[in-house]
Amino acid sequence: MRRGIYLLEEVDFRPMNSRRPMEYLTWLTRYKREDESRRQPALTEGMSIRSREIDLVGAFYAVGITGHPQFKAVTLWDCHGGWDGGWRQMMEIYRGVDDRLFLSDIDDLRFSAYSRPLGAVAGSPAPAALAAEGYAAEFYLFESARVRPGAALDYLEAVRTERAPILAEHGHRLAGLFEVLFCDTEAVTVWGMSLDSHLAVQRAHDAALGLDDEVPADDRLPAWRERARDFLDGPWRETVLAPFPGSKLALDGGVKGT
Incomplete structure (x- = not known):
């Protein structure tokens, strides 16, 4: 069994506009539902990598009163197939630095995003x-x-x-x-x-x-x-x-x- 590989992303929105995280999460969950029926991954203009193997398993609004910056979104991505699956697909989009990497339907919506690659350990639920x-x-x-x-x-x-x-x-x-x-x-x-x-x-x-x-x-x-x-x-x-x-x-x- 291969190790589970994940990506955790924390997204901030500024200036403080409460509608921005809602717009972002609505956009993200909608297009990822569409990806569940895709057969092959593809690099697309406006949405970057489209793949069913890069699975949005968690999309969250951060409860600011518990210590998050206000108006923050957190997403958890599952790289199906591990290193040679979804992770490889995400890495491949950087080969040659395709200009589609720099075009997004959500340009200017996010202020910053911080990503952390995660590896599941023994006994971790999937x-x-x-x-x-x-x-x-x-x-x-x-x-x-x-x-x-x-x-x-x-x-x-x-x-x-x-x-x-x-x-x-x-x-x-x-x-x-x-x-x-x-x-x-x-x-x-x-x-x-x-x-x-x-x-x-x-x-x-x-x-x-x-x-x-x-x-x-x-x-x-x-x-x-x-x-x-x-x-x-x-x-x-x-x-x-x-x-x-x-x-x-x-x-x-x-x-x-x-």
């Missing part, structure tokens, strides 16, 4: 398999962690074996464990959750710190934070993503997850 299963969630928890050089795989294994069972008891489902490629200092995890399970985790954590006496405490939650520091070497952040209507892993396209 987002495409979750979508095929019909799984979807109200929200997704997105974690980016800077780890000690070389510690990403160990950190992600600890997340899988130690943290995932705890969060599962609080209604969170693991949706991806990823090493950020071409560097050795960053890891990304993705979890599906309901709003109620998100709030329950926050309150159980507060209770474990003695800051909420109305709900049961879960001491394992702050204990994990301590455990994670065995691997971390810089910023660690969790933020929340809302799946865009009509996209894969959104509730209107699947069944409610637990």
